[in-house]
Each structure stands twice: as structure tokens, then as C-alpha cells.
Amino acid sequence: MRYISTRGEAPALGFEDVLLTGLATDGGLYVPESLPHFSLEEIRSWRGLPYAELAYKVMYPFVEDAIPADDFRKMLDETYSVFSHQAVAPLVQLDTNEWVMELFRGPTLAFKDFALQLLGRLLDYVLEKRNQHVVIMGATSGDTGSAAIEGCRRCEHVDIFILHPHQRVSEVQRRQMTTVQGDNIHNIAVKGNFDDCQRMVKESFGNQSFLGGKTQLAAVNSINWARIMAQIVYYFQASLALGGPDRSMAFSVPTGNFGDIFAGYLAKKMGLPISQLVIATNRNDILHRFMSGNKYEQHQLEHTLSPSMDIMVSSNFERLLFDLHGRDGAAVKTLLENAAKGPVSIEDYRWKHARKLFDSDAVDDKTTCDTIRDVYEQNEYLLDPHTAIGVRAARNCRRDSAVPMITLGTAHPAKFPDAIAESGLSVKPQLPAHMADLFEREERYTVLDNNVSEVQGFIAKHWKNA
Template sequence: MRYISTRGEAPALGFEDVLLTGLATDGGLYVPESLPHFSLEEIRSWRGLSYSELAFNVMHPFVDDAIPADDFRKMLDETYAVFAHKAVAPLVQLDTNEWVMELFRGPTLAFKDFALQLLGRLLDYVLEKRKQHVVIMGATSGDTGSAAIEGCRRCEHVDIFILHPYQRVSEVQRRQMTTVQGDNIHNIAVRGNFDDCQRMVKESFGNQSFLGGKTQLAAVNSINWARIMAQIVYYFHASLALGGPDRSMAFSVPTGNFGDIFAGYLAKKMGLPISQLVIATNRNDILHRFMSGNKYEQHQLEHTLSPSMDIMVSSNFERLLFDLHGRDGLAVKTLLENAAKGPVSIEDYRWKHARKLFDSDAVDDKTTCDTIREVYEQNEYLLDPHTAIGVRAARTCRRDPAVPMITLGTAHPAKFPDAVAESGVSVEPPLPAHMADLFEREERYTVLDNNIAGVQEFIAKHWKNA
């Protein structure tokens, strides 16, 4: 399996190099040169498999011979053994043919654990084999940071620097990152927003001279292909649990950076019957405006009750644009360069092709709170604000009531008690036992100005062998 850049000018790489590289040298994102495709008969034969067994079948073609099959199986068994539910991603029914897939049963209570618990193990394996050290530099709007730290903190060959927007993540999200002790863990609160943090990460990957040639950066954000690869699995898992592949499924995905829903798009291309994918966004609605009106235009980023989706530059959207443009890297590069200057559209026939699968909705804070309250009153089931946006978008955009609609439950409501309280629900979601003392733990983080030179200087000074 070889991987190519969405901008067409970087060399093709194997799995190990893509794992460690993150962003391509031409500024693009890596995607597989070709996708594996599974027949309905093959998918049907996976019914009854454990989550880790299913994950092996779905992901092994992407890893190919980079990791021996037995080693990869062991890695997957260890990854999903730390989840707090035997089903790993249990499904909860809200109404007739309406479901939430709980993706928050991992150690940091967010869907990011599915990929980042695995990514840490993959990095450890490859870096030990190569006797190599890397510096992880990542940006988080709330959940990626804690999941990356938890997944990679035991890695012997890694230093971790996570940027988060100062005072723009929930207190639980912040404490999950800043209370983890370790000489190789560094949290940086940037006086800016998530897009500022993400821009610094991308620019740093493009020019790593600040590291003095002594090490290299590795990515934990969803620009890293391994993140997308791991998220494909739970689409197959949900489908098989609800009668697939003999019936089609629809999914509603709370999304800001487009990685989680792009994984669903790939699952469909790999043979899983999916009839609809709903892009669920908050007021930072660039994806909704594009999908509903073929206009990609950046607005001012707003702070909302769903901070993990407070993103205006959706990195992984580039991967979809690459497919929509017939995998023409130059066309994608030109489009994105123009998008940095002002609004852009794509050819109408390309946009209409995307609309065959995708729908979208933007949900404001009031409607988010209304949905949390309504679902609790109907089912005594508590949603976090991101999942509530997914449920509302699913109900607004649903094409066919006969097709099961599955909303991806992306985070535990205990991470967002302020949003739950604002909804009017009188129940305060408790933290799980392993986090019961979270507010008593010592925090450790550094506040820096929204300045890439200052951030890079901090990293160059504080990584292990600096």
C-alpha cells in the first residue's frame, strides 16, 4: 500500500513513513493510492466478530506488510481492551430506527480514543524498530489533546507538545490534558483560537528548521492518516450490529475538521452500504455553507457550547476535494490557495456529485440546549452538546425513515457540564470513577502569545534531547 499527497507534488510513501510524516512536503495530506474493497459477502462474514477482530480486517490492508499480522492483532487487542464497555462502541436506541453510537467509552471520554490509543502503540512500535525519536506537535479544540497525551504518554521515543486555545476549551477538557504528569508532556495554551493553533502546527511541519535537524515532527491531528484509518472501523461495526450489509445505513456526524465523517465516506467507498452522511456543525458552519450552497468561505470563528467543533479551516476537507476533482493535486492546490484569499466554489457537477451522499445542518447553541433537554425528557438519556448537534441534524436532514439513522456520540456529557446545565436538565453528569479526582489534580501548562516564533522556541528548548 502506497500513499500519495492531495497536492500531487510530494513523493509516494509507505505506511511507516506516512505514520511519522503527517503533512506531506508539498503541504498536502496523504491518502491511499487505492482503497481496499470488500464484497457484501465478505462484510457479512464479519458478523459476530469482536471489535478488535473487525478492526484488524478493516485496517490491515492499509498497514499491509509494514507490521506483521500477529503484532498488529496484539496492538489492536491492547488498544480496545482499555475501553470501559465490552462492546467498545455500544449502540443506544433513541427512537424507531434512530440510534446513538457511543464513541466515548475510552479513557478520555471522546471518540478520539479510538484512533489515538492505537496511534501511540503504532508510534512506539515503529520508533523502537527504527531507534528514532520524534516530537509530536498537535493542536486541539478540546478532545484530541487529552486523547493524544493518554495514547502517547508512555511512548519512550516521543515528546508531546499540544497547543490548545487559551480559555476556549471546557474545564474538564483542559484538566484532562494539563493534569497528566510526565517529563515528555507539554501543554501550551495559545492566546488565540483553534485555527491559530492548527495553522502553527501546519506551518511548523512545513519548515522544521527550528528543531535544528536533531529530530522531526510527528502528527497526532487528523491530518495523520492513521487517525482516519482507525475511524473507518466503527462505521462497519454499527452497520453489522443493525442488519448490515443487507440494509443500507445513514450516519450523522458532529464534525469540525471533517476527519470523522471522511472516514464514513471511505467506508462507503470500501463497500459498506451507506445511503446518507449528514455533516452536523455548530455556528462555525463553513462545511454546511459549502454543502448546502457550494460556497466555501471563511467567517470569523465563534466560541460556542460545542468547543470541539469551533473550527473554520477544516483540514480533512481537502481529502474529499481531492476525490471530487478526480485526484488532481494541482486543481486542489489552486482551489485552496484561492480559498485563503476569499470565497470559492467548485464546478456544479462536482458539487452535485457530493450532494448525492452528503447533507448538512448548522445548529446554534439554543437549539443544541433544546435538543439535550428534549432527548432527556423523551428517553432519560443525556447527550453532550456535540452529539446533540448530531441528533438535531439527523432529524432535520433525514431522507428515509426506513433507513437506520446513527448519530456518532462523540463525547461524554460529563466533559461539558455547563452546556448540560444551560439546557435546563437538572441532572449533573458525573465523571467516571477513574476521573473522580480530576479537579483535585495539579495542573501544568504554559500560556504563550499567538506567535509561531515563540511557540517554536518553546518546543526547541524543552524537548528531551534539546
């Protein structure tokens, strides 16, 4: 399988090179040249498979040119064996035909573990084979950083530099990153917001001269295709658990960078019956404003109780725009260049095509807290603020009550105790046993100005072979 850029000018690459490259040389994102498609009969035959085996069925077509089947199966077994629930992604029922899929049973208590624990193993495999070293540079709004560090910290061929917005992630999220010890792990707190961090990462991938030609950058953000690929699987898992593919499903997805919900869009294109995808956002609602009114316009980024979604520039939205424009890379490039200068819209027929599948909602902090409280009082089930936004958006946007609605539960509530307290509940979510001493561990991180040259200089000085 070959991979092409959403901006149409970079060369097509195989899986290994896409894994290591991250951002395409023309500034675009890589997508498969063509997608595998599964028949209903084939999907039906996967009922009852363990999660790792289902993951193999769904993902192997994307990597088969690069990784032997037995090696890939071993990676998947190792990846998902460390999750704390045998089902890996268990479903919890909230109401009639309403469910939460718990995607926070991995080692860092967030859905990012599904992709990043695998990504670390993929990088180790490919870099060992090539005898190559890379510098991982990533930006996080809270959860990607800890999952990336956990997934990659044992990799012998990488140095890890994770940028997070200073004082704009929860304390648990920060400590999960900054208390992991290792000479190859570097946490950078940028005096800015997530979009500033993400911009620095993209700019650095576009010009890697600060590394002196001695190594290259590798991506752990969802610009890396491997991240999206791994997230497709749990849509199939949820559907199969609730009667799919013989009935359609609806999903509500808390999203800031559009990667998790784009995986659902791909699952549908690969043959899974999905009738609705709900984009659930907070006050940073650029995706909602586009999907509800065909206007893509950046506003000032606001700090909310759901910090992992405090994002205004949604990188993976480019991948959907590429499809909506008939895979015309030049059209996507022009559109995004114009979007950097002011508001843009797409042709009405393209927007209406997107609306056949997608709905959206923006949920403010008060409504988020109300939802946390209401669901707990109804079910004694505690939602984190991001999942609460997903549940509220699902209820506001639901098209058909006969279709199961599944909200993706993206993080453990213990990561956001301030939001739980603000909801008025007296219950205090507890960290699991393996993190019980988190607040006693020593932290290590460096605070830098919102300046790409300063960040690049720090990386150039501190990677191990510098």
C-alpha cells in the same frame, strides 16, 4: 500500499513514513493510492466479531506492508481492551430506527480514543524498530489533546507538545490534558483560537528548521492518515449490528475538521452500504454553507457550547476535494490557495456529485440545549452538546425513515457540564470513577502569545534532547 499527497507534488510513501510524516512536504495530506474493497459477502461474514478483530479485518490492508499480522492484532487487542464497555462502541436507541453510537467509552471519554490509543502503539512500534526519536506537535479544540497524551505518554521515543486555545476549551477538557504528569508532556495554551493553533502546527511541519535537524515532528491531528484509518472501523461495526450489509445505513456526524465523517465516506467506498452522511456543525458552519450552497468561505470563528467543533479551516475537507477533482492535486492546490484569499466554489457537477451522499445542517447553541433537554425528557438519556447537534441535524436532514439513522456520540456529557446546565436540566453528569478526582489533580501548562516563533522556540528549548 503506497500513499500519495492531495497536492500531487510530494513523493509517494509507505505506511511507516506516512505515520511519522503527517503533513506531506508539498503541504498536502496523504491518502492511499487505492482503497481495499470488500464484497457484501465478506462484510456479512464479519457479523459477531469482537471489535478488535473487526478492526483487524478493516485496517490490515492499510498496514500489511509494514507490520506483521500478529503484531498488529496484538496492538488492536491492547488498544480496545481498555475501553469501559465490552462492545467498545455500543448502540443506544432513541426512537424508531434512530440510534446513538457511543464512541466515548475510551480512557479520555471521546471518540478520539479509537484512533489515538492505537496511534500511540503504532508510533512506539515503528520508532522502536527504527531507534528513532520524534517530537509530537498537535493542536486540539478540546478532545484530541487528552487522547493523544493518554495514547502516547508511555512512548519512550517521543516528546509531546499539545497546543490548545487559551480559555476556549471546557474545564474538564483542559484538566484532562494538563493534569497528566510526565517529563515528555508539554501543554501550551495559545492566546488565540483553534484555527490559530492548527495553522502553527501546519507551518511548523512545513519548516522544521527550529528543531536544528536533531529530530523531526510527528502528527497526532487528523492530518495523520492513521487517525482516519482507525475511525473507518466503527461505521462497519454499527452497520453489522443493525442488519448491514443487507440494508443501507445513514450516519449523522458532529464534525469540525471533517476527519470523522471522511472516515464514513471511505467506509462507503470500501463497500459498506451507506445511503446518507449528514455533516452536523455548530455556528462555525463553513462545511454546511459549502454543502448546502456550494460556497466555501471563511467567516469569523465564534465560541460556542460545542468547542470541539469551533473550527473554520477543516483540514480533512481537502481529502474529499481531492476525490471530487478526480485526484488532481494541482487543481486542489489552486482551489485552496484561492480559498485563503476569499470565497470559492467548485464546478456544479462536482458539487452535485457530493450532494448525492452528503447533507448538512448548522445548529445554534439554543437549539443544541433544546435537543439535550428534549432527548433527556423523552428517554432519560443525556447527550453532550456535540452529539446533540448530531441528533438535531439527523432529524432535520433525514431522507428516509426506513433507513436506520445513527448519530455518532462523540463525547461523554460530563465533559460539558455548562452546556447541560444551560439546557435547563437539574441532572449533573458524573465523571467515571477513574476521573473522579480530576479537579483535585495538579495542572501544568504554559500560556503563550499567538505567535508561531514563540511556540517553536518553546518546543526547541524543552524537548528532552535539546
